[in-house]
Every structure is written in structure tokens, then in C-alpha cells.
Amino acid sequence: MEKRVEGKVAFVTGGGSGIGKAAALRLARNGAKVCLLDRSLEPALKVKAEIESFGGEACVFETDIAEPEMIEKGIQHVVDLWGKLDIVFANAGINGKIAPIEEMTVEDWDQTIDVNLRGTFLTVKYAIPHMKERGGSIIITSSINGNRMFSNFGFSIYSTSKAGQVAFMKMAALELAKFKIRVNAICPGAIETGIDDNTDYRPELERIRIPVEFPDGDQPLQEGPGQPDHVADLVLFLASDESSHITGTPIFIDGAESLLRG
DSSP states (O other): OOOTTTTOEEEEETTTSHHHHHHHHHHHHTTOEEEEEESOHHHHHHHHHHHHHTTOOEEEEEOOTTOHHHHHHHHHHHHHHHSOOOEEEEOOOOOOEESOGGGOOHHHHHHHHIIIIIHHHHHHHHHHHHHTTTOEEEEEEOOSBTTTBOOSTTOHHHHHHHHHHHHHHHHHHHHHGGGTEEEEEEEEOSBOSSGGGGOEEOGGGGGTOOOOOOSSOSOTTSSSOBOHHHHHHHHHHHHSGGGTTOOSOEEEESTTHHHHHO
């Protein structure tokens, strides 16, 4: 069976869990060498070991994506190790504080914007010089929130950061097209990951919530949320030459959830 990204070098932020882990494994099984960036070394090292168990190549770099020096060093580490960079999956992010606007602090705002939006900017910025000669694919994990759905109460900061990512992606896609660097965004809906474990839902949400009753379930295509592997398949497609004429595009992967709830 042909490996769809054979010989390519990939850089995945948030690669130790959830969507990042699934994408890293899928890319590695299809021939890419993968560097995993994560705030937590232990889960990333487990993914590395799993990749190596089926004969793949991987490395790990501990990184806070909101810190320019760490991102720059992480990308340079990949280039020093494998000589090039073909695929960037800017995936790491947080939900942050979920609360009414008046209850949010400036620190709440800054934390989510720094990780989700600043982190995406830094990842792309420092990758560009290493991709301009050969071209490549940059994929950004955005969300249905802030782009096609606005009914999740309390998600003002998160949605703003995710809308910003899509705007940034479109600007980058046009700017980088002359270098054959494609830039796209995936916009997942509910995906079964551990992101809610680090989400701060405030009790004040009940004061602003508008009752909305959905029919049986809110993912029409299947019962329950999507799986990280669904998203990994999309990442692999966008990383491969099969999507060579796709750039500047947000792609929704949500089982029609946002059409029902938007």
C-alpha cells in the first residue's frame, strides 16, 4: 500500500493527546517523520514509543507554544535532525475560561488568546523560512465555534481565538502561495478528546444561558461526538499531495453539528 506522505517531515503541536496524537500516528504510519511538541513530555514520549513500535521515526520537544523562543527552538530542532520541514500541524490549544463576558478577567482573555492565536502565529512564523524552498502544507486546528456556530454560551474568548485563526489562515494562504506553501484550517465540532479536563466552566453561565432544545442528540451524522481518528484522516489528506490545489480553506468536520446548532 502506498504511503501518502512518504519521506516527508512533520511538526505537530499538542501531539501527546487527542487530535494531535491521532494525527501524528496517522502521518507516521503513512511514511512521515514526526516531531511532537507538547507541554507535557510523558504523554508525548508514549506517542513517540508507539510510532517507533511500528518502525516509524519520531522525536519530542517540550514546548509552550505561546513562548517564541521555545517554538523557534523546536522547529530548528526538527530541521537540524532531519534536514527539512514539509508539514506543520498547528494543533495545540485550550478552551480556557468559559464564562459570561462580564465575569471574565483580562488574564482569562490573555491566556486563551496567547495559547490559541499567538501560538498559531508563532508556529507558522518560525516554520515559514524552512518551507519556502520546497513548499509544503500548514494545517491549523480551529473550530466550528466562532466560524459557523455561536450558540455555546460563555465561549466568547475561545470563539474569538478560533475565528482569528481562520482569518490568519486565509491571509497566510495568499501570502505563501508563491512559495507553494498551502495553508488550511480544520474546524472540528465535538470530538472525543481530553480538552474538557482543562476547561473552567463557571457557574455564572446559568445566568446567560438561553434554553435550546435539540432533537435526539446534536450530531446528526452519528450518535455521539466524532473521534480523533476522523480528524486525523482529514489532516493526512491536507498534508498529502492529494490536496495539492487546496489552500485558504476552512474545512468543517462535525457530522453536521454546526448546521443544526448554528
